[in-house]
Amino acid sequence: MTAGVVYAIEETRPVTGSVAKERPALHVPALRGWGWGLMSRMAILFGLPSFANILELHRVGINLSRYRDFAFPLFQRYIMPAKTGTFPGDLDVTARYTMLYELSFALLGAVVWLLLDRRRKHEAVIHEAGRLVARYVLAGMLFYYGGEKFVGDQGGWSLEPEHQMDLWGNNTGFEAMMAWLSYSTLYAWFAGWAEAGAGVLMFFRRFTTLAALLTLADMGMVWLINQSYWDSWGGAAFSPIHFMPYAVFLLLPQATRLADFFVRNTPTVTVFDRITPPQWFRVGSVALKCVVVPLIIYKEVIGSVYHGQAVHTYSPLHGVYEVVEFQRNGVVEPIASDFPRRWLQVAITGLNGTDNSRGDIYGRTIHDKNFSYDVYWPDLKLEMEGPTLIERARNARLRVSRTKAPEGDLRLQSSMMTRIKSSKKGTFGKVDTLGLLHYTRAGFDNVILEGTVEDEKLKVRLRRIPLESQPYFRIRWKPI
Amino acid sequence: MSQSVRNFAIRAGMIFGALVFLTHPFILRLGGVVQSLAGRVGFDPYPMQGEMLLIVLLSLLGAAIWRAVDKNGWDNETLWKLLLVETRFVLAAAMLLSGLEKVLHVQMPWPTAPDWIRPLREMPSLYYVKIWTGASGLHETMLGLTELAAGVCLLFLRTTTLGALIALISVGNNVMIVLGFDDPRVGSYWPFVQLAAMALLLALMDLKRVWEFFAFEDKPTTPTDARHHWASPTLQRLERTAKTAFVIVVLLASVPIVVRGLDARARSPLAGAYAVEDFSVNGQAVTTAAPDAARSRWRLVGIDDCRRFAIRTIDDRQLESTIVGPSVGRLRQHSECASMTSAETGTLTIAPADVRTLGLVRPGPQGELRYARRGATVQLEGKIDDATVVVRLRRIPDKDFNVNKYPNSF
Numbered sequence: 001m002t003a004g005v006v007y008a009i010e011e012t013r014p015v016t017g018s019v020a021k022e023r024p025a026l027h028v029p030a031l032r033g034w035g036w037g038l039m040s041r042m043a044i045l046f047g048l049p050s051f052a053n054i055l056e057l058h059r060v061g062i063n064l065s066r067y068r069d070f071a072f073p074l075f076q077r078y079i080m081p082a083k084t085g086t087f088p089g090d091l092d093v094t095a096r097y098t099m100l101y102e103l104s105f106a107l108l109g110a111v112v113w114l115l116l117d118r119r120r121k122h123e124a125v126i127h128e129a130g131r132l133v134a135r136y137v138l139a140g141m142l143f144y145y146g147g148e149k150f151v152g153d154q155g156g157w158s159l160e161p162e163h164q165m166d167l168w169g170n171n172t173g174f175e176a177m178m179a180w181l182s183y184s185t186l187y188a189w190f191a192g193w194a195e196a197g198a199g200v201l202m203f204f205r206r207f208t209t210l211a212a213l214l215t216l217a218d219m220g221m222v223w224l225i226n227q228s229y230w231d232s233w234g235g236a237a238f239s240p241i242h243f244m245p246y247a248v249f250l251l252l253p254q255a256t257r258l259a260d261f262f263v264r265n266t267p268t269v270t271v272f273d274r275i276t277p278p279q280w281f282r283v284g285s286v287a288l289k290c291v292v293v294p295l296i297i298y299k300e301v302i303g304s305v306y307h308g309q310a311v312h313t314y315s316p317l318h319g320v321y322e323v324v325e326f327q328r329n330g331v332v333e334p335i336a337s338d339f340p341r342r343w344l345q346v347a348i349t350g351l352n353g354t355d356n357s358r359g360d361i362y363g364r365t366i367h368d369k370n371f372s373y374d375v376y377w378p379d380l381k382l383e384m385e386g387p388t389l390i391e392r393a394r395n396a397r398l399r400v401s402r403t404k405a406p407e408g409d410l411r412l413q414s415s416m417m418t419r420i421k422s423s424k425k426g427t428f429g430k431v432d433t434l435g436l437l438h439y440t441r442a443g444f445d446n447v448i449l450e451g452t453v454e455d456e457k458l459k460v461r462l463r464r465i466p467l468e469s470q471p472y473f474r475i476r477w478k479p480i
Numbered sequence: 481m482s483q484s485v486r487n488f489a490i491r492a493g494m495i496f497g498a499l500v501f502l503t504h505p506f507i508l509r510l511g512g513v514v515q516s517l518a519g520r521v522g523f524d525p526y527p528m529q530g531e532m533l534l535i536v537l538l539s540l541l542g543a544a545i546w547r548a549v550d551k552n553g554w555d556n557e558t559l560w561k562l563l564l565v566e567t568r569f570v571l572a573a574a575m576l577l578s579g580l581e582k583v584l585h586v587q588m589p590w591p592t593a594p595d596w597i598r599p600l601r602e603m604p605s606l607y608y609v610k611i612w613t614g615a616s617g618l619h620e621t622m623l624g625l626t627e628l629a630a631g632v633c634l635l636f637l638r639t640t641t642l643g644a645l646i647a648l649i650s651v652g653n654n655v656m657i658v659l660g661f662d663d664p665r666v667g668s669y670w671p672f673v674q675l676a677a678m679a680l681l682l683a684l685m686d687l688k689r690v691w692e693f694f695a696f697e698d699k700p701t702t703p704t705d706a707r708h709h710w711a712s713p714t715l716q717r718l719e720r721t722a723k724t725a726f727v728i729v730v731l732l733a734s735v736p737i738v739v740r741g742l743d744a745r746a747r748s749p750l751a752g753a754y755a756v757e758d759f760s761v762n763g764q765a766v767t768t769a770a771p772d773a774a775r776s777r778w779r780l781v782g783i784d785d786c787r788r789f790a791i792r793t794i795d796d797r798q799l800e801s802t803i804v805g806p807s808v809g810r811l812r813q814h815s816e817c818a819s820m821t822s823a824e825t826g827t828l829t830i831a832p833a834d835v836r837t838l839g840l841v842r843p844g845p846q847g848e849l850r851y852a853r854r855g856a857t858v859q860l861e862g863k864i865d866d867a868t869v870v871v872r873l874r875r876i877p878d879k880d881f882n883v884n885k886y887p888n889s890f
Contacts, residue, residue, distance in 0.1 A: 027698055167780075168603070169596025169753065169881035173616075176883070179600055180612050184660030210694040217649065228616035232887035254697075261693050265638035265703040272698065320601075335795050336774035337759075338767065344796060366779075366794060470601040471839035472608060475663045 024282065026205070027272040028128045029253035034114060036253075037123055041110035043130035043249045046102060051133045054140040054296055068105050075101045095238035103245065124273035131208065134246035136296070138215055139202035141243050143300040145222070146196025150189065152304030153311050155182035157354045161320040161347035162362035164467065166370065173229035174236075175356075181225075185478050194218055203293055209258075212250035219244055306389040310396035315351040315403040317439065317447060321462035323363075329457050340367035346462055348447075351375060351403055352396035353383070359415030361437075372415040373434060373453070377402070407440040412453060483556060490559040492543035497566045499535045500674050506578040507570070508733060511671075528667035554712070561708060562715075564685065568634050568643075571678040573730050575631030575647055580734050582624025584741025588614035593753040593782030594790035596881050598798045602840035606662040618888035626650050634682075635723075638706040641690065644682035651675045739811045746815035747785060749822060750851065753881065754781040754858060754873035761867050781873055786817035789830050791844055801830035801844035825852045830864070 031040070049068060052061035080097050114120075148154040155178030157163070163175060171179070182188065195218050201211035219240035230236040251258070260268045277285075323343045326333045333342040346363040359372025377399055381391045402408065412434045435453035442448070445464040452458070467473045503511035511531055515523075518530025554562070581587035591611040600608065613620055627650055633643025655676050658669040683690070686704065693701050710716045756778040759766055766777040780792035789801040805820060820826070827850050832843035847864030856875040862868070878884045 029697075164599055164601045166599060167597050167881075168600045169591075169593075169883045171600065172882050173886035176612050176615065176886075180609060183605060184657075187656050187660035190656040190660075206695055206697075209697065224619060224622050228619035228888055229886055257693075257697075261689075261701060262642040263639055265706055267700055267702055268693065269700045270697050334768050334771060334774065336768040336771070337777055337779070337794055338774075368779075467601060471604045472601045473605075475605065477660075 023276045023279075025274040025276045026128060028124050028131070028275060030271040030273045031123070031127055031253055034120075037120055037126070038107075038110045038114055039249060039252070040123070040127040040130040041113045042103075042106040043134050043246065044126070045109040045113075046106035047130075047133040047137045047246060050137045050140075054136055054299075055292060056295060056299060068102065071105070072098070072101050075104070079104075095235035095242075096233055099238055099242050124275050127273070128275055131205075131250060134249050135202045135205075135208060135211070136292075138211070138243060138246050138250075139199045140296050140300050142195045142199030142202065142215065142218070143297050144304075145218070146192040146199060147301035147304035149192030149195070150304070151301065151308040153182060153308050154188065154304075155179070156311055157356045158182060159473075160349055160354055160357070161318065161467070162349055162358040162372070164320050164470075165345045165347055165362070165364045167368070177225055177229035183472075183476060203289075208250055209254045212247045215247040216244065216251070219247065303389045306393040309393040310352050310389070311350065311354050313350065313352045313393070313396040313400050315348070315400045316441065316444070317348040317403050318350045319348060320465045320467060321346045321348070321447065322465050323460055324463045325459075325461035327457075327459040335366065337366065340365060341369075342366050343460060345465075346449075346460070350396075351399045353392060353399065357415075361410070361412070362415075373412040374415040375399075376411040376413045376433065403439075406442075407438065409451075410437045410439060410449075412437060487556050487559065488543050488547060490556065490563050491546050492539045493563050494559070494566055495542035495546070496535060496539040497563070497570050497678075499538060500678075501570045501573065503531065503535065504570075504574055504674065505671050506574040506581070506675075526665055526667055528670055529665070532667060532670040558711065558715070561710075564682065565708070567678045567681055568640055569726050571647055571675060571682070572631045572634035572643070573726070573733070574675050575627045575634065575643075575650075576730055577733055577737065579624045579627030579629075579631055580737050582620045582627065584624075584737060584744070585614070585617060585620055586737060586740045586744060587624075588620055589744060591615050591883060592784035592788065593751060594784055594788040594798075594800065595782070596753050596883055597780045597782045597790060597792050598841075602798065604662075604837070604839045606658065606668065607837065607839060609657060609661050615883055616886055616888060623650070637708075638704070640682055641686040641704075644679045644686075645690075648676060648679040648683055651679055736811055743812050743814045746818040748783075748814070748817045748820075749853065750828075750858070751784050751817075752782075752878060753876045754783070755779075755876055756781060756871060757874050758870070758872040760870045763868070763870075778871060781871075785814045786820065787813070788833065789828065789844065790841075798841045799844035800833040800835055800838060800841045801846065802833040804829040804831055824854065825850070827851070827862075828860075 031037070049061045049064040052058070052064060076094075076097060080100060158175045158178035159182055163171070163179070168176075181191070194214070198211050198214035198218060201207040201214065204211075222240040223237055226236040226240065227233070254270075257268045257270055260266045322345055326342050328341075333339040335342065335344070342365060343363050344366050346361065349357055349360050349362070351360055358370075360375040362370065362372040364370055377395075380395045380398065383389070383392045383395060403410075414434060435451060435455075437449045437451040437453060437458070440448045440450070445466075447462040447464075449458065449460040449462065468476075500507070502508050503514050505511060514531045514534050515527035518527055518534050521530070523530025523533070578587065588610045591614055595603070595611055603611070613623070626646060630643045630646035630650060633639040633646060635643075651672050654672040655669055658672055662668045689701055689704070692699055708715075708719060710719060759777050761773065766773050768774050775793065775795040776797075777794045778791050779794050779796075782788070782790040782792070783803075786803045786805045789803050791799040791801075793799065805817065827848055829848050830844065831846045833841075835841040835843055845864040847862055849860045849862035849864065849869075852859045852861075856877075858873040858875065860869070860871040860873065
């Protein structure tokens with residue numbers, strides 16, 4: 001490949017026959033000065049590990065990340081020590097430091113590269129390489145985000161039964177935000193298209209500027225929502241911010257043109273560098289693109305497909321129930337404030353292993369105290385957070401198949417929630433059986449739970465509260 | 481399209497724009513008048529659908545009358561330019577006023593205690609979107625700033641396309657939210673659809689240039705004409721004064737918003753959520769001896785600034801009453817309520833609330849309750865629904881509710 005001369009766009013008009021005989025060229029916005037050279041190199045160094053992962057070159061990606069991160073502990077220790085989060089949910093405060101480190105590393109690397117390459121003869125090629133890395137990393141991310149909304153039921157866990165009993169004021173910002181995002185399929189598709197649409201455009205060099213603008217708008221919106229409800233400058237807020245440098249890099253060469261067009265209302269002209277690769281390279285690139293683009297889309301979306309399958313696999317027990325009769329150790333406890341520990345409502349999840357579950361069986365007492373249990377399943381496969389999440393869908397089907405019979409046993413263990421909240425309730429990885437409840441389903445709406453839990457003999461008669469008749473769900477359209 | 485039809489359509493569009501300016505909930509807010517008119521002709525269950533239909537019919541009728549009395553008036557080109565100017569300014573007004581409402585946090589106010597003490601499923605979905613957005617100062621402010629940016633850009637001819645595109649994104653998002661979260665029969669999308677259509681029209685006017693800008697970066701683009709060049713001397717004179725008049729109207733319309741924004745800083749010392757510690761009816765404590773009374777015993781109480789008095793019962797029902805204030809005005813509701821309830825003792829008059837918009841809520845009791853506030857405890861005594869009740873409430877600190885702990889909630 002060779003970088004051609006710089007010329008103003010007016011000079012490129014095909015005014016003579018000789019122009020038509022030229023080899024087809026790639027036009028790259030012309031950037032002059034060491035600052036632009038630094039940025040192009042930073043884009044490559046910042047994005048290369050993600051670019052390798054996008055192309056399924058995981059080993060390369062992991063190794064690149066490892067080389068890049070070798071100085072991260074020193075960075076954290078001497079340059080920017082991490083502080084503890086101050087807001088609920090602000091758990092991953094390292095996200096901001098990680099990004100700053102990665103940017104600093106890329107900057108340092110770019111400076112060294114520039115010092116070694118002082119003649120800078122290949123600026124156009126390096127710039128195009130930086131743009132390629134940025135475009136494909138962004139496209140992959142945008143398809144991932146879009147896939148979650150199209151087929152992954154993003155945030156659908158927040159509308160599961162166990163989240164429909166507590167006072168709304170006690171919901172976390174994260175729950176409240178997901179209850180909005182996952183409510184409407186129509187809106188999820190709209191948001192998904194805003195993201196995946198920008199991803200589609202990103203695969204075309206012609207639409208790079210438009211795609212980068214849409215990406216900034218999308219990521220800006222994701223940041224705003226995450227920052228407003230989830231965490232403050234933590235992992236959630238930084239997940240979209242992490243991608244913004246790529247979009248800014250793609251847009252900066254067009255900044256003057258954008259301002260001229262949209263604000264100053266003056267004529268706009270772009271100056272390009274020409275790269276004229278040989279024919280075999282062009283043909284090979286097109287062929288490679290035909291393989292890589294579907295691969296990226298598949299890889300970024302398939303996890304959401306299986307996740308969507310898992311969370312839409314429901315046990316027949318799934319629902320919110322009113323406790324119509326409650327016996328503890330043979331004594332009937334009525335609904336009255338004299339019995340503060342009496343169960344008032346019970347939610348049984350889809351038993352599909354949904355994310356952020358509060359427990360497979362989650363309940364609320366008369367005095368607004370919550371309790372939760374997970375059902376123990378001895379023969380589940382390990383659900384790796386791999387690219388496909390296929391085991392998650394299999395496990396969901398397995399769990400649900402165990403509760404299809406009209407009656408059966410549910411062996412209870414402490415839930416993930418109680419394990420996080422209380423040190424008394426067992427530890428991760430250990431089965432701490434708390435009891436066994438025998439369920440009997442009478443029709444669709446009535447369930448009796450009977451058994452011994454935490455040394456108390458319980459008999460609980462439940463009647464389903466049909467969620468679809470509740471105001472929040474009454475007009476909900478959820479085709480998938 | 482024939483010249484005659486085009487002429488009629490432009491005139492209808494101009495009248496439509498003027499009616500939107502008058503009726504739109506973000507601008508002069510006179511839609512209630514049209515809705516009550518629509519109610520009289522059979523649109524009672526869906527007044528917003530009726531309002532839209534009437535606006536369309538009035539536009540068509542108005543265009544017919546206008547043409548009849550002004551056969552040799554302005555040519556189509558002038559009318560079309562006028563329509564675009566009108567569209568630009570109506571949209572700008574909506575964006576500026578709605579943006580200001582959001583920035584000052586009055587369009588979707590902070591959720592109050594009556595909503596803290598009930599589960600999400602009991603709220604109508606669009607109602608939830610409003611209180612959820614209101615729960616974050618950052619979210620609502622940024623949405624407002626976006627709308628303000630669109631409004632400011634729309635004020636200038638050279639930045640019209642930018643303003644229209646920002647407005648289209650902003651209002652388009654609202655259209656999708658309302659379509660996704662409300663019963664389509666209600667027609668609550670119409671105010672947003674009206675604005676989205678205006679933004680779309682303005683963006684389409686420059687579509688070719690925008691398309692070439694993004695899709696053909698190797699082609700130079702030319703600027704738009706940043707002047708109107710009116711042929712009519714009347715319009716030339718009008719242009720100079722119209723913008724000033726528009727700014728004055730928008731400023732006047734924004735005064736109540738600013739007043740409400742400042743008022744929202746005040747808060748009644750009674751407003752908050754309470755746990756019911758003691759509850760007796762006619763001098764008797766409520767026990768399991770009377771199962772129905774035991775189920776209906778108050779468990780939680782949520783009070784806002786002299787509007788809602790919400791009761792959560794032991795069996796998990798929400799009953800809501802309206803606090804009847806002698807002089808609570810709409811603009812200064814919070815500060816008047818704060819002053820009314822600033823004393824440690826006083827009286828609350830409550831009446832069953834209109835619960836149609838609140839979701840799964842039943843009308844609450846009516847009567848008069850004397851309150852005595854001491855620290856975190858409030859004692860209520862009085863006669864409601866023919867029974868004498870004595871209730872001791874313990875204030876639950878606001879910060880105990882997660883909704884008050886969102887990051888960046890200001």
